[in-house]
Amino acid sequence: MNRRIAGITLSLSLALGTLAFYQQPESTAKAETLSEIKKKQDANKQRGAAAEKKLAQNEHKQDALESEIARLDKISTETDEKIRAKEAEIADTKEEIAELEKEIEVVQKRIDERDKLLKDRVKAMYENGGAVSYLDVMLGSKDFGNFIERVFALNMIADQDKQILEDQKKDKKLLESKKSKVEAALTKLQIAASQLQELRKQLDSQMAAKDKLMGQLKKEQSHLEHEVHKVENAEKLLKAQEAAIRAEMERAARASISNNGGGGSSQPPAGNGMIIKPAAGAITSTFASRFDGMHYGLDIAQGGTVPIHAAADGTVIKSEYSNSYGNVIYISHYIDGQTWTTVYAHMRSRAVQGGSVKRGQMIGYMGNTGQSMGQHLHFELHKGPWNQAKSNAVNPAAYW
Ligand SMILES: [Zn+2]
CATH class of the missing domain: 2.70.70.10 (Glucose Permease (Domain IIA))
Incomplete structure (x- = not known):
C-alpha cells in the first residue's frame, strides 16, 4: 500500500510541477488519512482473525460433542434393547410362575380329594367296627383262602391309595421347588431390569447436559458468525473508503491544477x-x-x-x-x-x-x-x- 501511496504522491508531484507550496501539507494529510484507514484495516483484520479462531475452536468442540452424543445415542439404543429383552424375559417368567401355581393347585386338589377319600374309608371301617366289612368279605368269600386273599386285596387297595397320595405329595414338592427357583430367577431379572432403568436415567441426564452444551455452542457460533460478518462488512467499507478517498484526491488534484492555473483561490472555505x-x-x-x-x-x-x-x-x-x-x-x-x-x-x-x-x-x-x-x-x-x-x-x- 505504501508503494501505491508513493506512486500517487509521485504522479501528483509530477502533475503539480511548480506548485511546490501546495505539495507538502497535502501529501502529509493524504498519508495521515490513508494510514488511519490502514490502522483501522489492521485492527479489523485482527478482530476478524480472533473471531475466526474462536469459530474454529467452537466447531472443533461441536464436532467432539457430536461424536460424544452419537456414542451416548448408541448406548441408549442398546440399553433400550436390553430393557425390552429383560422385560420380555420377566413377562415369560411370570407366566411360567402362574402356570406352576395352576399346576400346584391342581395337584393340591387331587391330594385333598385322595386324602378325603382315604379318611372317609378308614372312618367307615372304624364306624362299622370292621364287622360289616368283615362279614361282607366273609359272606362274599368262597372259603377261608379266598377270604385272606380278599383281606389282602383290601389292604393292597389301601396301599395303592397311599402310594398315589405319596406320589402326588412328591409331585407337589417338586412343583413348589421349581416355582421357588423360577421366583428366584424372576427376582434376579427384576434387579437387572431396574439396574438398566437406572443406567437409562443416567444416560438421559448425560444427554440433557450434552444438549444444553450444544445449545450454548450453537449460540456462541451464531454470535461469532455475526462478528465475522461485521468484520467482513467493515473490511468492505474500509476498502471502498480507501478507493473513494484515492479517487477523490485525484479529482481534487486535477481541479486544483485548473483552479490554480486560472489564478483561483487556494484558501479553504473553513x-x-x-x-x-x-x-x-x-x-x-x-x-x-x-x-x-x-x-x-x-x-x-x-x-x-x-x-x-x-x-x-x-x-x-x-x-x-x-x-x-x-x-x-x-x-x-x-x-x-x-x-x-x-x-x-x-x-x-x-x-x-x-x-x-x-x-x-x-x-x-x-x-x-x-x-x-x-x-x-x-x-x-x-x-x-x-x-x-x-x-x-x-x-x-x-x-x-
Ligand atoms: Zn439522526
Whole structure:
C-alpha cells in the first residue's frame, strides 16, 4: 500500500510541477488519512482473525460433542434393547410362575380329594367296627383262602391309595421347588431390569447436559458468525473508503491544477460554505448527547417528496440498504488537503450507486427506512474517514 501511496504522491508531484507550496501539507494529510484507514484495516483484520479462531475452536468442540452424543445415542439404543429383552424375559417368567401355581393347585386338589377319600374309608371301617366289612368279605368269600386273599386285596387297595397320595405329595414338592427357583430367577431379572432403568436415567441426564452444551455452542457460533460478518462488512467499507478517498484526491488534484492555473483561490472555505445543507427542512435533532447516547449527526425533517443533495463534490464510497441506516449513501470528499466523509441515512430511495458526484447533485429522496421514526434525513459529517465509533464526526451545521 505504501508503494501505491508513493506512486500517487509521485504522479501528483509530477502533475503539480511548480506548485511546490501546495505539495507538502497535502501529501502529509493524504498519508495521515490513508494510514488511519490502514490502522483501522489492521485492527479489523485482527478482530476478524480472533473471531475466526474462536469459530474454529467452537466447531472443533461441536464436532467432539457430536461424536460424544452419537456414542451416548448408541448406548441408549442398546440399553433400550436390553430393557425390552429383560422385560420380555420377566413377562415369560411370570407366566411360567402362574402356570406352576395352576399346576400346584391342581395337584393340591387331587391330594385333598385322595386324602378325603382315604379318611372317609378308614372312618367307615372304624364306624362299622370292621364287622360289616368283615362279614361282607366273609359272606362274599368262597372259603377261608379266598377270604385272606380278599383281606389282602383290601389292604393292597389301601396301599395303592397311599402310594398315589405319596406320589402326588412328591409331585407337589417338586412343583413348589421349581416355582421357588423360577421366583428366584424372576427376582434376579427384576434387579437387572431396574439396574438398566437406572443406567437409562443416567444416560438421559448425560444427554440433557450434552444438549444444553450444544445449545450454548450453537449460540456462541451464531454470535461469532455475526462478528465475522461485521468484520467482513467493515473490511468492505474500509476498502471502498480507501478507493473513494484515492479517487477523490485525484479529482481534487486535477481541479486544483485548473483552479490554480486560472489564478483561483487556494484558501479553504473553513466553516460556513464548505458544504451545503443537503436537504430542505427543520433540524429536529442536533449534534448532541441524547437519551440514547451521542447523536453523531443532524436530523433534518420535512414532509412530502424532499430531494437530498450531495453536500460537496465527492466520490461515492457506498450506496446500500442497512438494517439500522436503511437506504444510506457514504460520500468521500477531499477539500483543500483534508478528507471529509458525509453520510445520508434513512433515504426513501437512492439515485446514485457509485462514482463521483457534484456539490448539490440530487442523490435520492428523504425517507423513513431502517431504524427511523418518521420521515427525516440523518446527516453525518466526518473530518477524515468514517468509522464505526464515529470518532471523526463533527457538527455539520458549523460547515454550511
Ligand atoms: Zn439522526
